[in-house]
Amino acid sequence: MLHSSINDSVYQVPLRNQTVNAQIFNSIATIDIIQTFYNDTQDPLEVTVNIPIDEDYGIGKLTVEIGDQVIEGKILEKQKAQEKYEDAIAQGHTATIASEDNEKDEIIKLTIGNLLPGQEAKLEIQLLNVLKIEGAAYCLRIPLNYFPNYEAKLNGYSYKFQVEIHSDTPITYLSHPNSSKIVKETSDENLLHIKLEKTQENVYCLDNDLVVYYRTNDMESTVLFSQESESHPDQVAVMLSVLPSFIEQTTSVPSLDTYEEEIPDPQDVQYINPGDCIYIFLVDRSGSMRGDKMQTTKEALKLFLKSLPPRSNFEIISFGTQYTVLSGSPNGLEYNDITINNAMNQIESFQADMGGTEIYQPLEYAISGIQTKLQKRIFMLTDGEVSNRNQVVELAGKCPYDVRIHSIGIGRGCDVRLVSDVATQGKGSCSLVVESKDLKAIVIKALARAKDPSYSNCKFILSQNPIISANNLKHNLINTTGFELFRNEIFLILAIIPKQDFENLRISASSDINPISNKGINYEWSAADFRQLNMGNELFKIAARMSINELSIPASKYSRVPTKDIEKISIEYQVLSKYTAFLAVNQNDEKPIGELKQINIKQEDSIPIERNEKRCRRRVQPTSPTSQVFSFSSSNQDQIKKKKKCKEKKAAQKQETPKKKQDDNENVHHNQHHQLQKINQAMADTEMAEEEEREVETMQIDDQIYLEGYNNNQMQGLIKSPLKVSQLPMEEQKYMLSYSYQQVEI
Template identity: 25%
Template structure:
């Protein structure tokens, strides 16, 4: 049979191609995906496609074009939509159903029903999403392409998860085209990607509009990530969007909705003195899917974290898979002895604990009593492939008052709903690491956030003209970090008496001191296609969903659920309790006999026969002539790291042993490993090797009044500043600890010592640059 493309199950695949258009406006994106289906078989079919979307995507449009006719889907209560879909198919009509997984909001199922032989259909799906802010102020957009099988914990009941048909990423039988248009009030500096891009094209002289396109020959072997950089990215902003003319005034879609983008700035005095206390708990995924270099990256990162923790804090390390373990029976005080013991354990850590059951270790951690006067900070490292996402988020939310939760999604296919959800519910920050991108800089940004004093007593007050009232759509702000964006959505009701401006004030207490940030905004409404309304509706729906899941009384649960369904239908935004349903009432005769079901395969990067099916090349980018892209600043240590990752991904590769051994002499990690817990270095052969000098050369150059430990520490600091500035984010806290130790030694000839170190190492680092 000439049925065209086939899956690995030897079944024909009716999905031929996906075309994605992304419209980025400042820090919000509208994504339109068009899926082309064609039935080349001799019988009518039903095509079912289970695929990933970002966990915080607000799906707001679903339609189908068959021949010359277009059918636009409606949002209906989920069970009602399913029944309509089944009834339509049994009566011979074409029907299209789109629904969100009840287990995790980042997995959707699309059913294309009763596609006759020779028929084609074009399915259009649209969603809006906020772009996350990265460590280097880039705005991150990710189009998930990879859907790894989600691990279902033993003994967990509930609704049946959608059936996922997976193939190795290199064998996906349909194509992807991808274009993005970026528009901003501020100039666009550059756009980067983990995939090959055609050069960015500016569309105006001001460089506030640009387009980028995915290069030819893209394979579905990784998620497509864009990083958009603006000049002056930290400017607070407000958008007041006009309501829908046909909607009733007073309703969410009928009234104007405001989106405020705030970047709180904390006093310099507070930021210069990071906390020297805290209980730091590191929860590391050691399931089988963390193999192939991911666990190696986690090991290197734990080493860096342990060396960067302040004296006086407490810490512990947990590993989890089908079961979990912990390094110490309870959190221990940070000292040379406990750090050495932890590092020995970290060196032997491997992906050997089976499945991904994160709920059990979290419950265990939350049962442990907190250390007095040591704020608890939880760092979670996972590739995030679990079925019970919503149960995990409920647990984190219910314990949010006792800790902050920082999460790291490792690898393509990590569940964005789990990673971002845990951080949001735990008052922390989420980061994603894909391909061969280094985890360390992102982790160190989160550690700096964790060392910032917790902001408490946060309140938001509005100053609006007479006759205008505000209804918040966002949950109350529970977390603020210096320079990190906070978004607030609110509905504006009533008649404006003529005033053109409003003001919002965010008040909070920081390190015992009252502080506030103010933002004025114009009240003139803009027509921006209801994007802000839909994001506001989605935000409110997700807040209500958590409220509903926490509700103790069934009656209260039902009331909240009804409100969510009503809001979802009114706004046209998907929810866990609704689905999009479209029926082509003009379509053919009743189908005789069962439809042939065709599961459209989705790419996976999971293990097949014990080996991972694909591994992407190093992060590449071709996007802008404005400054070198961050991935092009690879140091020798980064190249070594990449070699280690690639060769670890194939245990049969020749030379693997040599490269794994080579990883041990990654110079930056080597220097950091050699630092003592209190912050100083000693003269040891490993340090002299990294410095490229002999013991005799070091002894000869040392100023006489200076002790060996001070000399070694100054040399290490000069080496970091002189040779590793591109990785400063990774060693900054290590260096701060070293500087504090040197200053405490009260060395009288520090200028002479730094000059001698510069001469020895061939550097020109100023004493002031070192912080001495």
């Protein structure tokens, strides 16, 4: 049980234990998080847990087990799910709802309401994910903040971590968390199976992310899976996975090396050496780059220079209406402490003072004017506001093979089409910097892509028209222009096709031949090449989630997100989206007695709050991505009475005669001063109570009062400013006090 103290009183947070089970099939992972809650108080509880996720994660399943009842959650439209949840709570049933946070896409908010005294509930939520490559190895990472309140010293709940790895090629390297052990290792001619397990009685012993790394002896082998589902009997889901690795093949017999808590070193792998490079930075210093854009560009440029590999050369070309070159030498500047320090000093003085934006001439100089035997890696940092976009893109497409152009779009208003097309034609990568906090990760990724070999002009074609088709890198497969696949970046295609078309399925892949490795991607696969997984929904849900991710990105800044299409895919394939929610309801024979207390379990050292709800709602300002909005809930009997009273009041209003309405309006003027005094006194009392609550360090409670039901042309919806009613114009005060929901009880 978790404990936290509020004003020297100890509150028990009802989490007994947690289990994390992960199943890995090559690069696909399903992660089941199982939490057991128990209510040993005398009141029904509403418990909220935040689960942080990455964009690529999909929520595939939610089940609730109470006693001998197991209820599987269903995906519904978000507003509809919320209404059903509130109705279930009001009727005394236990209900669970999970949805993406409205303000933070990377947070799943899971709430279990009406956990009755003495009742135990086991919640299981399934995450679906594609593994990433770190240190030239597959990486499964379970963040520490998956384990609620892990920093609280009084934590007492136990946890269990299990991982099963299934690989169709021999595993040669395995790194696992400390104190974990290999409990099973089996293999046959088709599949290698390794099971890891870690169990501890107290989660406080957990002080790092749980991370598993593994490599196979043939990382570049193509993986093909298919799956059928009872939920979609007329469809088949297929997956194709490609991982360019450019590893020198060895003839030695593969053997498994295991390590505890080791971060894999990519230098352990014998890569094919692409050769030495000169890194050329085209820096936009035109007038449109003034302010934050110029500052972000300078910070990015400094990060690039600090991160360059040893024995490399570099050059900086500033451009506006004209362009200037830092060194003017054919080979640029050698990378050493003196040249880097001098360049840093020069960058510090950069201003957006070079007039208009002319990219063509400096780009042409970088491609052809710098005469060197070194391979060229060009980085273009710009907001892309040019008048000759087509000519610039055409120039990028004429690059010889040893020249690559990587573009960095600066600011929210940058020309995304320009920076994207230049990178595509220049056989490079495109990154967008909207906020400076993203810089470090973007620079590291861009440099890695620049240093590493890649497959160019890649094209993948499906012979059948899929119901859904998506890929993790969001490339346009229909476009005739090929794209780049970089070393150690997994490329996944997932598609759902009619079952009747599966037998005739063909997937063809092609690319240019890499001159360093003398290899390319030139294959064709048929239905017979796909390994069939067990009956299930995993591939269907991952395909649906990838499709939702693609649809969530507008085609341009003038395009709208197709919310109805996303909602349809989400409900049909039962995978969570921003516009839907999971709902599970358990009908209780025993009705709750007492007030419903709310407790929030956070993924940080925080204090759970329990309060009674009044008609006044407060807004809690989140202090971190895992902070929650506390809503204060009254007893179920009170909620039912309020709903009934509200309905009776509305019915009575509909039957009012015009004469009665006129009398009521006159009474408003008579009682106005008294009502204003009552509301303002209530709000003053609220502010005083909130001032005391500010002593709790982890809370930031705003003194804004949300008055329900106010809606006219001037102030639509809820009042969301901290003004008292008496501070509003007189006509607005009259409207407020005459409205059917004018009472604000404190």
